[in-house]
Amino acid sequence: MIRVLIADDQALVRGALAAMLDLEPDITVVAQVARGDDILPAARASEPDVAMIDVQMPGTDGLTAAGRLHRALPGCRILVCTTFGRPGYLARAMAAGATGFIVKDATPEELAEAVRKVAKGIRVVDPALATESLVHGVNPLTAREREVLRAIDEGRTIGEAAGLLHLSEGTVRNHLSSAIGKTGTRGRNEAAVVARERGWL
Template identity: 65%
Template sequence: MIRLLLADDQALVRGAMAALLDLEPDLTVVAEVGRGDEVVGAARAHAADVALLDVQMPGLDGISAARLLAEAVPDCRVLMVTTFGRAGYLRQAMAAGAGGFVVKDTPARQLADAVRRVHQGLRVVDPALAAQSLAYGDSPLTERETDVLRAARDGGTVADIAGELRLSDGTVRNHLSAAIGKTGARTRAEAVRLALDNGWLI
C-alpha cells in the first residue's frame, strides 16, 4: 500500500483528490494539509511514501516544501500537482527534488499511475509542460533580481523594496532595470507579470 500525503490550500480540491485516489486498491491517503509549512511534519508523522504538493500555498510554496522534504524525509517522494502549469515551475520543482509534475485536470487514472511511477523512483512530467519548458529555457534572472521582482509584486516603492530586502535604493533600481531588460518588459509591473507567467516567480 502506497501511503499518500496531500498538500493543497483548496479544501474542495484536496478532498476530491483524496476521494479519487482512495478508490485505488494500492493507494491510501494518510494525511491532508492546507499549508506548505505543514508538509514535512505531516510526512514524518504519517510515514508518507509520496507527497502530492500544490505549487502555491500559504506558509511555504510547494517547491520550497519539496526541497525541505527531500532533505528532511528523503524516503518520501514528491509529485507536484498544480493548476499552474508553467515551465519555470517545472524546472524549479525538478531542481528541488520532485519526481513528477502534473496539472490538476489530469484524469484520475493517469494521476494514480503518476503516483505509482514516482513511488518507484521514475520521473513523470506532463508532456505539454515538458515541451514548453524546453522552449522557454531557464530563468534569465539572477537570484537577487528575482527577489527584487518578488518584492515589487505588491506595488511598493523603490524605498519600500530596499527596506524589505535591506538594499540601497540605487541597488534596487539597478536590479529592477536589469530584470526589465531581461524579461523584455517596458515597466516594472510588466516585468513582474512576465516573470509570473513564465513561472520564474512563485
C-alpha cells in the first residue's frame, strides 16, 4: 500500500483528492492538512510514502514546506499538485526536493499513476509545464530582487519596501531596475506581475 498525505487549503479539493485516491486498490490516504506548517508534524505522525502538496497555502507556503519535509524526512517523496502551473514554481519545487509536479486538471488516472511513479522515485512533471519551463528558463532574479518585487507586489511603496527590508531607497531602486531589465518590462509593478505569473517570487 502506498501511504499518502494530502496538503491543500481547500477542504472540498482536499476531500475530493482523498476520496479519489482511496478508490485505488494500492493507495491509502493516511493524513490530510490544510496549512503548510502542519505538513511536517503530520508526516512525522503518519509516516506517508508520498506527500501531495499544494503550492499556495496559509502558514508556510507549500514549496517552503516541501523543502523542510524533504530535509527532515528524505524517505517521503513529494508530489506537488497545484492549480498554479508556473515554470518558476516547477523549478522551485524541484530545488526543494520534489519528485513530481502536476496540475489539478490531471485526470484521476493520471493522478493515481503520478502517485505510484513518485512513490518509486520516478520523476513526474506535467509535460506542458516542462515545455514552458524550457522556454522561460530558470529564475533569473536574485534573492534580494525577489524580496523587493514581493514587497512591490504587495502594494508597498519604495520607501515602505526599503523600511521592510532594511535597505536604502537607492538600493531598492537598483534592485528594481535590475529586475525590470530581467523581466523585460517597463516598470516595477509590471515586473512584479510578470515575476509572479512565472512563479519567480
